[in-house]
Amino acid sequence: QVRLVESGGGLVQAGGSLRLSCAASERTTSTYAMGWFRQAPGKEREFIATISWKGDSTYYADSVKGRFTISRDNVKNTKYLQMNGLKPEDTAVYYCAASIDPQLQFGVQLDEYDYWGQGTQVTVSS
Numbered sequence: 001q002v003r004l005v006e007s008g009g010g011l012v013q014a015g016g017s018l019r020l021s022c023a024a025s026e027r028t029t030s031t032y033a034m035g036w037f038r039q040a041p042g043k044e045r046e047f048i049a050t051i052s053w054k055g056d057s058t059y060y061a062d063s064v065k066g067r068f069t070i071s072r073d074n075v076k077n078t079k080y081l082q083m084n085g086l087k088p089e090d091t092a093v094y095y096c097a098a099s100i101d102p103q104l105q106f107g108v109q110l111d112e113y114d115y116w117g118q119g120t121q122v123t124v125s126s
Helices: none
Strands: 004-007 010-013 018-024 034-039 046-051 058-060 068-073 078-083 092-098 120-125
Touching: 004 092, 018 034, 018 092, 018 120, 034 078, 046 068, 046 078, 058 068, 078 092
Parallel strands: 010 120
Antiparallel strands: 004 018, 018 078, 034 046, 034 092, 046 058, 068 078, 092 120
């Protein structure tokens, strides 16, 4: 069982930055691809970014490409999402996710992930 705990959310003005963290309770050798998703009120949960086990492959949604950066530190069992140039439309609950499928380099679909964090709120004011 892998437990994921997000932190780092909060209220920020448009144009500002936040860094989200996602700490995993188990050795990261038991998880492979990891991803970040978000869900705004009244909307479906959407893919934001994903990173491979070694951290050498990343993929982003077009809406955040060039502004957000995903990274991971397997020694610390932690994954990060650096968010720069935040916009009001980035307001959402952000979730981290982990896959235990060693064949999955990275995933963009919700059902590709096995474990989810509880979410952290990010609010961007205009």
